[in-house]
Amino acid sequence: MSATRESAVRVGVLFPDLLGTYGDGGNAVVLTQRLAWRGIPVDVVTVAAGQAAPDSCDLYLVGGGEDGPQVQATRELDRSRALHRAVDRGAVVLAVCAGMQILGHRFPDATGADVPGLGLLDCETVRVDRPRAVGELLTGPARVPDPDRPGATIDLGELTGFENHAGRTLPGPSSTALGAVEVGEGNGDGSEGVVCGRVVGTYLHGPVLARNPRLADLLLGWVVGADALTPLDDREVDDLRAERLRAARARELAPRRSWRDLLRRS
């Protein structure tokens, strides 16, 4: 993709009113600001439920949400095929949690019945007889295949976030996991996330791009070229990452929880 763009980067935020329960709207803020700080113009196209999704965006964000809205969002995207057309011509997609499940081949609805997904990620989500996965999620150093250089990978460092999901996701043969789980549950088979070309799925909230700026810049680099991404001052994110990595490894979901908290909890 071209490193010198004449037009603004178009970021499509799909159905945040349906799929925005877990703060994933923050991913759009992160991408917008990381472009703006580098002087790269950006247009955010927010698509509300009931509106037609455009197929002309450079980058799409699909967030996490609840069972009912998840089925509704799938219905709308399946009908319009806009996301399919966009992916076919190389658009970048980040899909989080329920969003990742939607992009796979199938996922269970609130009753446990299979709902056909969009088939843009080679994975399927199943219901399992295990507790909901809720807590800090940390991967080891994550590497993603470089879609422009076969055989090469791009290093993302550890991925940190918070997971909150009932289903478990099985990556298929033509996909790659985003990383290997160090702390938490992730896909449920020891891996976390699914990558197919420029379509990335993950269970990480936080939001994921706020906690993992290298992943944010990977997605942006796929649109504007890595050379256009001058370094940013990420010291505050580094502080946050250091603290969350330490807390996850210490299994410290409740920092400084004391007997008093337990008693007050009522």
Add this chain to the structure above:
Amino acid sequence: MSAAHPSPSAALPARSRLAVATGRAVAGASQLVHFGSGSVIGGRAALLVDRDLLRHLTRGREVVLVSATNGKTTTTRLLGAALGTDRPVVSNSLGANMTPGIVAALGPADPAATAVLEVDERWVEQVLAQTGAGTLVLLNLSRDQLDRSQEVRKLAERWRRALTATPPERVVANADDPLVVWSAQVAPEVVWVGTGQDWTADAAGCPSCTGRIAFEAGHWRCTACDLARPEPHVTVDDAGVTLPSGRLEVALSLPGRVNRVNAAFALAAATALGADPSAAGAALGQVQEVAGRYRVARLGGHPVRLLLAKNPAGWHEAIDMLTPAPAPVVVAINARIADGHDPSWLWDVEYERLAGRLVVATGERRHDLAVRLRYAGVDHVTVEGVEDAVARAAQAEGHRPGAIIDVAANYTAFQEYLEMVGGPR
């Protein structure tokens, strides 16, 4: 109700009387070793002795339950004040809002007193079944503690199930919250309160059919089924509340639009229970602080005002209550079990609206807040302890010497600071 069945304490079964005594002894012991008020642990001990204690303590008693994501403590306090104008009232006024806290509040109380009880939104089913409450006040449902409550829609389902299983005589409910309307509409009688709330982020999908809800000014409806805003019986404006009996001016001491809404719910419920509207309205104005919220105190050598803001819908209202920019503000974020372990909700708060002032970020998750504020373009610093944070705010350019500094904190941070300034009273 209570008038027809006077319920002297002698009517309490022996096992329940022993349970109450045990609870008080345990609570007293807990206080002695400085574990806070001891009401919750005392309540738990009492329930071990008598599992049905809540049922026994509320038999023959007039009971009103208040639940919501936001505003339940304040509305309970206001409703207690309104009903207190013409009858004895007992309340779990410090916010211990699950069964143990409720039995601890009721145990030593006058058995004839009307119980005005705040109930955690996840405990409505159980508390309604046990108390057989005559009136249930349902304010709102929005995202909060995602790691615990899971999905807000499931809570709406549980409320609806509770109202089907144990229908109260009446429900007082928010006509502008589709999740609440869908839950409450199964009740035999609903007093709908038009709140004009504009937080709609958690209700885009219809709770009834998963269709899309269309919001317009003053109205909402599902585009796929019959669910729509009911015509309110009670409405609220800048200076008063319009009840079925007429409009009433209400001069509140509590700040903000959201507290006028809470007052409207309190008046709607109190007048439905026979309270005199003007006496009740006057009583609301006497409430100055609620479990420490809005208290002005000294912290870090400076006067501060404590505000509780614990989720996006709460922040949406709290930002309007802050002293305007350029006055600095201290914001404290924890993520303990009572706060929810996942502070991703910070990204659903419009912190961009804090621009033009210094924000001092503190609390255990101040680094999460700092990253959020950086992306929001808001001037900020992080400071570990709250007293140092207040002192830092006092050095901000926008601070007027001697002015009260707002400290907005989420749940456990708020409780910690409240203890530092004398605790609840």
